[in-house]
Amino acid sequence: MGGHHHDHDHDHSHGHNNKKVLLISFLIITAYMFVEAFGGYITNSLALISDAGHMLSDSIALAIALLAFKFGEKAVNKGKTYGYRRFEILAATLNGITLVAIALYIFYEAIERFINPPEVATLGMLVISCIGLLINILVAWIMMRGSDTEHNLNMKGAYMHVISDMLGSIGAIIAALLMMFFGWGWADPLASVIVAILVLRSGYFVSKSSLHVLMEGTPRNVNLEEVVQSISRIEGVKAVHDVHIWSITSNFNALTAHIVVAGDRTVYESDTLLQNIQHMLEHKNIAHSTLQIESEQHRHDKSILCTTEAGAPDAHAHHHH
Secondary structure (H helix, E strand, C coil): CCCHHHHHHHHHHHHHHHHHHHHHHHHHHHHHHHHHHHHHHHCCHHHHHHHHHHHHHHHHHHHHHHHHHHHHHHCCCCCCCCCCCCCHHHHHHHHHHHHHHHHHHHHHHHHHHHHHCCCCCCCHHHHHHHHHHHHHHHHHHHHHCCCCCCCHHHHHHHCCCCCCCCHHHHHHHHHHHHHHHHCCCCCHHHHHHHHHHHHHHHHHHHHHHHHHHHHHCCCCCCHHHHHHHHHHCCCEEEEEEEEEEEEEECCCEEEEEEECCCCCCCHHHHHHHHHHHHHHHCCCCCCCEEEEEEEECCCCCCCCCCCCCCCCCCCCCCHHH
């Protein structure tokens, strides 16, 4: 099938750019994370420490995305027929859980500080958070310009991290100014709580979307009913049933289905029909499809989805229904 190669090359150049952008962003953010953590420790600012925690989550997200591209390129082998593409999703799940943990730790620390606000070196805090803001703007700009933040789950995740990081730096800047001009000691823990809420939110969404993939959920960018209708409309298709659609990893959706055709069709005719269906599916974001052709005599249930009970003795013998 001609369609595949073109898509593959296109992804490849994208993948290369994504990797380069990720590497640069990872190095910048990780370096500054250490500066900010150290700065937070010296100036005694929880807002800076929490922002550094946020940056840590960024750098983990970027490292995961980098590793995912690396692993994703590893060859398919007999033990792993889909290659290592799932690694990305597992890593994203881990990242999501880490974020939730960081957020909870910051909440815990902040409560202590609301009760008795410590002395904070506000000028140092202001300088460090301003530099942090500039670094985030730089990284976001590099990502926007050089990579596929639109479609790749990892790139999108990394980009969203950097954007929410920016808000963290802004929070720290405002807190520093409030403490300098009004002496409001609670501004520092308040800013850190706001950052923690952002961290918690991104942790929740990253975990939720990656778990959806791990649970073989129907991909967000595919409409099951629409796909079934489109298959049914193709000339020669009498019925469609046992449809399964899932994601292997972001941007790699797979489908299996049983297609009922007239029994007097030749193998060649059926083959052409299959090619038409596969071509149509590629336009609907389904890169990999496995279709089983059946004649109308093949006895089966009419349901679109497979309704066999997993524990039933004839789980594999669909036609006994």
